[in-house]
Every structure is written in C-alpha cells, then in structure tokens.
Amino acid sequence: MISDEDVGGVHIKYLHHCRRQLWLYLRGIRPEHLNATVQLGEAVHDSSYPRHSPVDLGAAKLDFVDGHQWVHEVKSSSRPTDADRAQAYHYCHQLARFGNDVKGAILHYPATRRTVRLPYTPEATAQAEEDIQEVLSVATALTSPDRLPRNRCRGCSYIDYCWTE
Amino acid sequence: MPTAARTYWLTSPCRIRRKDESLVIEREAAPKVHIPITDVRDIIACAETDINTAVVSLLNRHRISVHLLSYYGDYAGSLVTSDTSTSGQTVLAQANLAQQPSASMAIARSLVDACAFNVRRVVDRQLLTAPYTTLQASIKEAETPLHLMGAEGTFRRSAWEVIDTKLPDWLQLHGRSRRPPRNAGNAFISYVNGIIYARVLSAVRLTPLHSGIAFLHSSLERQRHSLVLDLAEMFKPLFAERLLLRMASRKQLKKHHFDTGTNQAMLSEAGRKLVVQTVRDELATSVNHRSLGRPVAYDELIYLDALALTRHCLEGTRYKPFRIWW
Numbered sequence: 001m002i003s004d005e006d007v008g009g010v011h012i013k014y015l016h017h018c019r020r021q022l023w024l025y026l027r028g029i030r031p032e033h034l035n036a037t038v039q040l041g042e043a044v045h046d047s048s049y050p051r052h053s054p055v056d057l058g059a060a061k062l063d064f065v066d067g068h069q070w071v072h073e074v075k076s077s078s079r080p081t082d083a084d085r086a087q088a089y090h091y092c093h094q095l096a097r098f099g100n101d102v103k104g105a106i107l108h109y110p111a112t113r114r115t116v117r118l119p120y121t122p123e124a125t126a127q128a129e130e131d132i133q134e135v136l137s138v139a140t141a142l143t144s145p146d147r148l149p150r151n152r153c154r155g156c157s158y159i160d161y162c163w164t165e
Numbered sequence: 166m167p168t169a170a171r172t173y174w175l176t177s178p179c180r181i182r183r184k185d186e187s188l189v190i191e192r193e194a195a196p197k198v199h200i201p202i203t204d205v206r207d208i209i210a211c212a213e214t215d216i217n218t219a220v221v222s223l224l225n226r227h228r229i230s231v232h233l234l235s236y237y238g239d240y241a242g243s244l245v246t247s248d249t250s251t252s253g254q255t256v257l258a259q260a261n262l263a264q265q266p267s268a269s270m271a272i273a274r275s276l277v278d279a280c281a282f283n284v285r286r287v288v289d290r291q292l293l294t295a296p297y298t299t300l301q302a303s304i305k306e307a308e309t310p311l312h313l314m315g316a317e318g319t320f321r322r323s324a325w326e327v328i329d330t331k332l333p334d335w336l337q338l339h340g341r342s343r344r345p346p347r348n349a350g351n352a353f354i355s356y357v358n359g360i361i362y363a364r365v366l367s368a369v370r371l372t373p374l375h376s377g378i379a380f381l382h383s384s385l386e387r388q389r390h391s392l393v394l395d396l397a398e399m400f401k402p403l404f405a406e407r408l409l410l411r412m413a414s415r416k417q418l419k420k421h422h423f424d425t426g427t428n429q430a431m432l433s434e435a436g437r438k439l440v441v442q443t444v445r446d447e448l449a450t451s452v453n454h455r456s457l458g459r460p461v462a463y464d465e466l467i468y469l470d471a472l473a474l475t476r477h478c479l480e481g482t483r484y485k486p487f488r489i490w491w
Contacts, residue, residue, distance in 0.1 A: 027479065028252025029373050033228070144480045161476065164469040165456040165485065 001026065001139045004132050008059040011135045012090040016083035019138050019145040021158050026139050035157035044076035048110050060094045070117075071095060071105040078111040085118060086131055092120040093128035170206035172364075172464070174445055176438050180215040181208075183223050202227050207367045209360065210234065211441055216244070230370060232363035239344070240359040245370055252373035259478040263378050270313075272477070272484060273381040274304050276398055277317050279486035283402040284324050286489045287410070289331075296323040310381050328406065332413050335420060345429040350409065352423055352430040353440065357405040358397070360444050365397045366390055368468040372475050396474070399487045400467055408443060417443075452491050 002011075014022035032038045045063070052064035052072070064072050071091045075084055088105035095102045104119035118124070138145070153159045179192045188205065190198040202223060208231045216231065224231065225246045235241035262268045281300050285293040296319075303316040321341070329337045338350040346352040369376045369392060379391030381398070412418045422436030432440060451460040454469075461469065470487045477484035 027254045029255070029475070029479075030250065030252075031371075034371065160457065160469060161472050163456050164454075164473050164476075 002136070004136060006059050007132045007135045009061065009087045009090060012131050013083045013087045015131060015135050015138065016086045018148050018156070020147055020162065021156065022135065022138050023141060023144050024158060024161070029161060031161060032157045037155055038157055041076040044110060045074055048074045048108070057094050057098070060091055062091050069101055069103045071102065072108060073105060074108045074110065076111065078109060080107060080109070080116050086127065088118050089120070089124040089128045090131060093125060170204055172206055173200065173208045174441055175208065175210045175214055176212055176441050178213040181220050183219040188220065205229050207232065209363055211437060230367055232366065234359050239355060240362050243363065243366060250371055250373055251375055255373040255475060255479050256375045259374055259378050262478055263380055269380045273310050273313055275484065276381050276395055276486050277313050278304055279488050280398040280402065281317065281320050282488050283399055284406060287402050287407040288324050289327050292327045293324060296320050313381065328410065331410055336413050336418065345431065347428055347430065349423040349425060349430050352432055353409050354405045356432055356440055357408060357444060358401055361400050361404050362393060362397050364448065364464065365400065365467050366393045369393055369396065369471050371468060372471045374471060374475055374478070396467070396471060399470070403463065403489060404444060404447060408447060412443065
C-alpha cells in the first residue's frame, strides 16, 4: 500500500494519536477539510513565520529549516504531545536520510509562545525508524483498529465517522 | 460538515460572478451581494442562474456543488465538483457489497423499513400500524429490490390516503403523481423531494462513497445518482410529508402559492419562496444526537447517515438507517 519512503509527518502524528485514525487516513477517508480545528491549524500555519518557506521532501513537508540545521515546526495547539515530538523526530530522520547533518528540531507553539528544543540523538533515530515500521504495519492491517475511549476523541476530525451509530 | 459554512439558496433569477476569491451574486433590481467563498458549503439555485468558468473553477477548488432546480421545481441537475472525496478502497468495498445479493438486500430491506417507519412516525402512528405490520412481513419475504419497492409502494398508498384525511380539500393528493404533479399537494411534495435529493447529493459527495452505486435502486443507471435516491428515502418523510401536514394545519399554504392548470400544478413564485424558506429553516433545526452527544442539525443528519453507510461498507459495522428518534 505505502512504502517506508512514503511515510510522512501526518502518518506519524496519527500513529501516536490513534491507530484507527491512521488506518482510515491510509484508506482515503479524509474528513479534515470539514473540521473547524483543522482549518484553524492551517490558518495558524499560514500566519506564523511568514518569512520562512516550507521544505518539501516528497512525503514529509517541513515548516522550515534554519541555517544551523535545526528543523522548525509550528503547532496550533498549546501543549506539546508525544505525537508532536515523534513528528519532529521523523522530520529530522527524513532530512538525515538525504545526507543532512541535522542537529534537532524546534517545536513552536504560538498560542502559548513556547518553544521546545529536541536534539536529534541516536535514540531519536531509533524511535523514528520504529515509527515508520509501525505505520507500515497499521497500513497492512486487514481490519480497522478499535476506537479509542470516547473522551480521547475530542477534537478529532474523524469523530463523526467513528461515533455515529 | 463544515461548521462555519452554510448552504446558499438562490430564489430569484441571478448571475453568479467571481470577484477575486469571492462570489458576487448579481440580481435584477437588487443590490449585488458579495459572499466569501469559505462561507459557502453548497448552493441550491431555485431560479434561473447564469454561471461561468471562472466561478466553476473557484467552486471546484473549494469543493462546492451547485444544484439546479428547474422552473417546474423538479431537480434539473448539478454542477458537482470532481470526485475529490471518494476513496478507492471504500468504493471497491461498496461495489463489492452491492454485488452480493444477500448483503445488498439486507441494506435495501433496512432502508425500506426505516423509510416506512419515518412515514408512519410523521403521518399517523395509529392508523398506519396495520399497513406497517404488513410491510414488515413482506419485507422479510421479498427476494429482489423490485419486490421491496412494490411492498413500499403499497404501504405508501395507504399513507397517502391517511394524509388526505388530514388535508383541506384543495390540498389533497388523491394518489401520488409526478411529472407533472397533478395537484397542489403533489406539487408541494415533488418540490421538497427535489430539494432533499440535492441536499443528500451534497452530503454524499462529502463522504468517500460513490454516489452511483446503490443498494435499493439499480446502480449506475441513466446517469442518476442512485445511492442518493436510496438515502433520500428516509429523509423525504421528515421534510416533505411532515412539512405539508404542518403547513396545512397552520394554514400557511394558500391557494395563491400554487399555479394550477388542468390536471397539473406547480408552486408559484411566492409559493416557491415560502417553501424554500421553510425547508431551509427546517434543515437548520437541531436535535441532540445520542452517540455524538451534541446538537446536530437535520442537514447534518444526512451526512452522518452517509458516514454510517461508509462504515458499513469499509469496516462491516452494522448500518441502521436514519429513524426519527425524537
């Protein structure tokens, strides 16, 4: 279905948030454009750091890379999550694959004006590689993973799909 | 469904133009209206509308469909956006289900049952108990979609008779007639059904399903959206029959809302405006959704039902077609 080179940031993010979401995403269920939170995220993205241009790596699309080889990623939420960190490591991993000497990633949270620095370590590399394999195993699963407990679905754009009876 | 966006209803002849990234509606004898494109979910044009390529490309980019109702109020066609929402695997699963007689008949049966349930619910529970029981029996026995539709027709006929007892003389249906509707009551129902068809088409286009592959109606036939016909079944009673009875009992419908000729009738200009307004407001009514735990507009119910069908196709979860639960 997809190969390890096609795994992008969204896949990693969904993997850490909810495997079912990832499974559906891989099958072309894309309700995101109907979701107000997603639209807000896009607006935050478009209006933050307008001087920097995104870097397109094919599967992954980084917000920008600075002159000191740090990957920057802008988030519309106010609190860092595992998914954010995994996504950042994935981007570092992708860049490293293209032969860049990546130092790490910086997550920006404009809502709370915080940043999180994540140096790119060997453990991070291992995690990034493991995540890619995980994504591939979800992709090939024949049946859909179960829903998360209802309270963890808040704000997810797949909520209508998963929870209508 | 997009939370911010809404459906635009065009009730007077107009021209849609594009001005940068927004739409301009130009009408005769009325000021221009500028509409930001992000505010539009879809457009239902109930009157003559001119449109050009610049507008179509903008609409397509934002996945907005335009549904056109003809002068007589029947559904004339749609400018639908290219199939950006369909998902290959879902469509394959859907086609697969539609080809398995047992699986597709199960869906078709539940569709007919839900439709009849809704009709009975809005018309008269007491008087339609017997026909509904008969219908349920014949649904069980039915072997093909044709049998099912026959059984539904029988049930519908008794429902029309019951409706007639609740309507003033001039609005009575005397049996359902289409193309053209024979009398005022039929004209009303046809018009509302046309609108509902357009709304369901909009909703289905937002889901990964293919609008042509159906379970009750025959698939991919005569370039109609068969799946939309299937799903519209359950929603027609919620709007057409229900609003007809309500507007008649409130005496909102007047004779001048219809142009009646010999053996045919249609809504007049004023009638069309009134009906469109009523349906629009009705679509915005919300009820509390039990499993989502939030208020959901009638409009959104259509989309949710299509999503439930998607889930049935893709994951095999049980599909329970929409039933009025409140």
